[in-house]
Amino acid sequence: MGDDEAAPVSAAESLKLIEAQRDAAVRSLRPDPRFIYWPWGLAWLVGFGLLFLRHGPHEQIRVSMPDTLPLATLFALMIIALLVSGVAGARANRQISGDSSVRGLRYGLSWLAGFAGNAVVCAHFSKLLPAPEVGLLWAATSVGLVGVLYLTGSAVWQSRDLFVLGIWLTISNIVGVLAGPGWHSLVISVAGGGGLLVAGFAEWLRWRHHT
């Protein structure tokens, strides 16, 4: 390793050392964005894609399959996404304490509180609506909530990417709702799932080429 007290021999070497070390620290302390966004993007792309194919506009069945398969697939993929992104986040934050932990905990609890409250409201009104509208109610309020939580997340983490993503998901959701049951699934699959994949890619580029 040489002499520890050794100074870098030149300014250029000094700067290279700083940049290399900061790069390494960023890659270790911030989770790889691909693990955070892509599992969710894939879950929406496939899950809502199947919903569109099985429960299309005007209850049209484009591809025949068991009627519970799309929802079961969506939930299974979302559980996998929760695990993958959770492990990636926890690995990056291990042995780090302080303000970020508090922020992360409260942000996580915001998701829990939001979805718990939303589920109660949706369950209540589901009894009064025809099946296609029930599906739209759950999907639209959930995607809307995700959009808003990304927007608040962008304020907490000072992330421009997250802000753009939140706006994009909110607009996609509105467009989908106005288009109606069935179409909403298609919009969320392509624009929502696709948006998450693109956001993950954009953040990954920045993460990889940090400094």
Added chain:
Amino acid sequence: MTAPLPELDPVIHAQVRLRVVAALSVLREGDQMAFPRLQELLGLTGGNLSVHLRKLEDAEYIVVTKTHRGRTPTTLLSLSRRGRLAFDEYTAAVRALLDHVGSEETP
């Protein structure tokens, strides 16, 4: 490109301490890193890292907090305000030197 570096902060202008400060500078404001994580990040032995941390602590560039996590004692590290300033100034000085060298080479 092997210009001598006068007037650079001697506390930071040593390879290991420069790496320590650079790594800690990535932490978010209000966060701390446990000793083993920093050790892993830098690939140093515990003893070696301790020596350099003491020098940085003596200069009040880092904040060292000894605490307990359950029963195991933990040492938490972060850059002090003064340390962050020193790191920023050091980086600026190095960049200025590089610009100076660059402008001498291409008048």
